[in-house]
Every structure is written in C-alpha cells, then in structure tokens.
Amino acid sequence: MKRTEPFEFYQPATLAEASRLLKENGPGGRFLAGGTDLVIAMKEKGLLPKYIVDLKRVPGLSGIRENSDGTITIGALTTMYAIETSPVIKKKYPFLAQSAAEVGSIQIRNRATIGGNMANATPSADVAPSLIALNATAKIASADDERSVALEEFFRGPGQNIMSADEILTEITIPRTGAQLVGEYIKFSPRDMMDLAYIGVAVAYNLGSDKKCQEVRIVLGAVAPTPIRAKNSEALLEGKVLTEELATKVGDEAAKESKPISDVRSSADYRRAMVGVMTKRAILNAAVGPAKSWLDRRDRRY
Amino acid sequence: MKKQVQFTLNGTRVNREVPNHRLLLDLLRDDIGVTGTKEGCGTGDCGACTVFLNGKPVNSCLVLSAELEGAEIVTIEGLKIGPELHPIQKAFIQDGGAQCGYCTPGMLMMSKALLDENQNPTEDEIRYALSGNLCRCTGYAKIIEAVQDAAAMLRNR
Numbered sequence: 001m002k003r004t005e006p007f008e009f010y011q012p013a014t015l016a017e018a019s020r021l022l023k024e025n026g027p028g029g030r031f032l033a034g035g036t037d038l039v040i041a042m043k044e045k046g047l048l049p050k051y052i053v054d055l056k057r058v059p060g061l062s063g064i065r066e067n068s069d070g071t072i073t074i075g076a077l078t079t080m081y082a083i084e085t086s087p088v089i090k091k092k093y094p095f096l097a098q099s100a101a102e103v104g105s106i107q108i109r110n111r112a113t114i115g116g117n118m119a120n121a122t123p124s125a126d127v128a129p130s131l132i133a134l135n136a137t138a139k140i141a142s143a144d145d146e147r148s149v150a151l152e153e154f155f156r157g158p159g160q161n162i163m164s165a166d167e168i169l170t171e172i173t174i175p176r177t178g179a180q181l182v183g184e185y186i187k188f189s190p191r192d193m194m195d196l197a198y199i200g201v202a203v204a205y206n207l208g209s210d211k212k213c214q215e216v217r218i219v220l221g222a223v224a225p226t227p228i229r230a231k232n233s234e235a236l237l238e239g240k241v242l243t244e245e246l247a248t249k250v251g252d253e254a255a256k257e258s259k260p261i262s263d264v265r266s267s268a269d270y271r272r273a274m275v276g277v278m279t280k281r282a283i284l285n286a287a288v289g290p291a292k293s294w295l296d297r298r299d300r301r302y
Numbered sequence: 303m304k305k306q307v308q309f310t311l312n313g314t315r316v317n318r319e320v321p322n323h324r325l326l327l328d329l330l331r332d333d334i335g336v337t338g339t340k341e342g343c344g345t346g347d348c349g350a351c352t353v354f355l356n357g358k359p360v361n362s363c364l365v366l367s368a369e370l371e372g373a374e375i376v377t378i379e380g381l382k383i384g385p386e387l388h389p390i391q392k393a394f395i396q397d398g399g400a401q402c403g404y405c406t407p408g409m410l411m412m413s414k415a416l417l418d419e420n421q422n423p424t425e426d427e428i429r430y431a432l433s434g435n436l437c438r439c440t441g442y443a444k445i446i447e448a449v450q451d452a453a454a455m456l457r458n459r
Contacts, residue, residue, distance in 0.1 A: 008303060011371075052368075104434065105434020106359060108361065
C-alpha cells in the first residue's frame with residue numbers, strides 16, 4: 001500500500017485560527033477530522049495535500065446535546081460510534097443510530113465523524129438521508145462569519161458541498177420532532193457489513209392514532225449526485241392511511257424520482273428497481289417500530 | 303514537516319520526533335520496532351492493524367503520527383497481564399483460533415474491545431464486533447468459539 005507524502009501539519013486551538021490557516025495558506029490545504037476518508041484518499045487516490053489542519057484540538061466540537069427547546073445538537077467531531085451508541089439518539093431517533101451503525105466497522109466508526117462524513121459529501125453516505133429526513137441543519141463557521149443551512153441544501157455533487165475552503169462544519173442540529181415520529185433507514189447492499197450502500201433509503205413521518213402519515217419525508221442516497229428528497233413520493237403518502245398497496249405505489253414513485261448511475265456495484269436499472277422495493281419496505285418497517293438488533297435490521301430489508 | 307509528540311505505548315512513555323505523514327502503523331512497526339500489529343489492506347477494511355487509541359479500537363493504518371500528542375496507545379504487545387497471557391490469548395490458542403496468524407493480533411484487540419463492554423456476548427454480537435476484521439484463512443468458526451470461551455474464562459475469573 002502506498003504511503004502518504006510529507007505535508008505541513010497544524011493543530012489550531014480555536015475555530016477562527018483553523019479557518020484563518022486555510023485562508024492564509026491558500027489552496028492545497030485540507031481539514032482533518034477522523035481521517036477515515038482523507039487518509040485513504042491520500043493513500044489510494046493520490047491526493048497530495050500541502051498542509052493539513054487537524055480540528056481535533058478545537059474544544060467543543062464533539063458531543064451530543066439535548067437542548068431545552070427539544071432540539072438535538074450533534075457536534076461535527078462526534079464519532080459514528082458515539083451516535084450509534086448514544087442513549088438519546090437511540091431513544092429519539094433509532095433509525096439515525098442505525099444508519100450510523102451501517103458505516104464501515106467499529107474501528108472506522110470510532111474515528112469517522114459526522115462532520116467529516118457530511119463534508120466529504122459521498123452520495124452513498126449512510127447518515128445523510130436520515131439526517132435530511134429529520135430536517136437537520138448544518139452550522140458552518142469561518143474566522144469572521146457563521147451561518148446555518150438546511151442539510152438538504154448542503155450537498156452539491158459527489159465530494160462537493162456548499163462550503164468555501166476556509167469554512168468549517170461545526171454542528172448538526174435536529175429540530176424538535178413530534179412524539180409520534182417513526183422512521184427507518186435501509187442500506188441496501190449484498191454484504192451485511194463493510195460495503196458502501198448500493199442504495200440508501202431513509203423515511204420519517206408522524207404516525208398518529210388515526211393511522212395517517214403526516215409530515216412525510218423520504219430521502220434517497222447513492223442514486224443521484226447528492227442525497228435527494230423524493231418529493232412526489234412524499235406527497236403521495238402525506239395525510240393518507242398507510243396500507244401495503246399505498247406503500248408500493250409510493251415506492252414506485254420514488255424509483256421514478258431516483259437518478260442512479262451504473263457502476264461497479266450495480267446497474268442503474270437495478271438500483272432504480274431496488275429504490276422502489278426498499279422505499280416500500282422502509283415505509284412499512286417504520287410503522288412497525290425500530291429494529292431490535294442488527295440481524296433484525298438486516299433481515300427486515302427482505 | 304516533523305513534529306515532537308509525547309504519548310504512551312503499552313504504558314511506557316514515548317517522546318519522539320515523528321514525520322507528520324508517518325502512519326501510526328508504520329511508526330509502531332518500522333520506527334519503534336513493535337511488530338505485533340500487522341498491515342493487511344492499508345485502507346481500513348481488514349482490521350489487521352487494530353490498536354487501542356485512547357481506549358478505543360481503531361485502524362492504525364489510518365492514523366497520522368502527528369496527531370498523537372497526549373495519546374494512549376495499546377497494541378497486541380500490551381494485551382498480556384504481567385507475565386501471563388490474557389484469557390483471550392489463551393482461548394485463541396486452546397481453540398485453534400489462529401491459522402496463518404496474520405489477522406490474529408487484530409482479532410484479539412477487537413475481541414478485547416467487545417469483552418470489555420460485554421462479558422456474555424451472543425454469537426451474533428461477536429460477529430458484529432468482528433465484522434471489520436477479515437481472516438483470509440476463513441477460520442471464523444474457531445475464532446468465534448475462542449471469543450465465547452474467553453468470555454467464559456473472564457466471567458469465571
């Protein structure tokens with residue numbers, strides 16, 4: 001395996017300093033979070049950063065916070081394993097914890113961070129569809145500015161996001177959700193572990209005692225240059241009583257809304273067909289309740 | 303493009319200058335000469351290079367040495383308890399949990415991570431915990447047996 005080439009290495013203690021380093025040193029710099037994408041890109045894909053700015057010495061960027069207004073904030077340097085095992089996340093958004101658990105191995109998830117994963121903007125990122133289904137926002141900071149954007153608007157294409165080089169994703173916030181929120185994330189991949197999603201489907205909606213689905217969000221991963229909402233499919237389910245027949249129709253619509261490519265993992269046609277099937281199952285599984293174990297999570301895809 | 307870092311390796315303090323780009327795996331094996339940790343894929347897929355970094359199992363092939371200031375690292379060499387092999391090591395020997403042995407250090411470290419949290423894991427939980435550790439000899443059945451026996455040894459201690 002190829003080794004990484006020499007580079008300058010900075011460990012700033014504040015966000016402003018981190019941002020300034022990128023601004024002042026110019027092109028060729030990269031922020032480092034967990035390194036599970038960056039170091040692999042340097043070893044495998046010939047990426048040669050001139051300098052690396054490690055964000056892990058900036059205090060306050062990691063951890064999961066339940067705010068008094070019912071929102072939840074996840075610091076950008078929070079690891080996937082911390083999200084997967086967080087009591088708060090598991091209780092309120094079990095499907096988000098599950099989608100974090102779908103990433104790589106435990107070793108990878110102990111390093112990989114949610115901020116790094118979003119900033120890296122891989123179309124197949126497992127956590128992105130679930131977060132978009134939860135209407136999450138991303139806070140972005142630079143030395144002299146700060147802004148919030150809907151995560152849905154954050155991605156621009158494979159490896160591309162809306163941030164400029166000196167901007168840093170600092171946290172993800174999930175707005176207050178209804179007590180009747182249900183959801184499901186299905187990662188579809190022939191391997192149980194250690195593979196990228198062929199497709200990913202996240203579904204979230206409020207399921208009232210009248211059995212009607214409200215505030216439906218259906219988000220697809222790995223079938224377009226960015227994670228995408230399947231808005232026509234959402235509209236089909238909105239306000240309706242869930243039946244298997246309706247779930248099938250919604251799935252068919254989601255397949256039409258997907259824009260997959262053919263690659264080494266799968267043909268576009270197969271991906272499109274599986275979007276239909278997995279969207280239907282995600283909608284139905286969500287109504288049943290969270291998966292009990294990883295085996296349950298795996299088996300109920302089929 | 304070098305950095306002075308201080309960290310502990312298996313309980314011993316290390317203070318040395320490291321090239322920024324040196325991977326933890328290479329620092330351990332080539333620079334320090336602690337060679338129990340193995341390189342398999344080099345891209346975080348196989349788990350052969352698993353070490354504990356600040357108490358958590360990670361792929362040392364993806365950690366930059368420049369990040370190590372203040373870190374606490376435990377490798378397979380640090381698994382034994384005094385002069386005694388760790389029960390996980392004893393169980394792997396007893397059950398034939400190693401064939402060619404190349405994945406074994408990573409398997410042992412990951413088993414340790416699992417058993418630290420859960421002293422009575424089911425087979426499914428063991429498979430889940432070891433899903434990032436590949437055995438090219440495909441000796442998984444014996445490995446899982448060894449983890450179960452190690453768990454029993456630890457419970458009866």
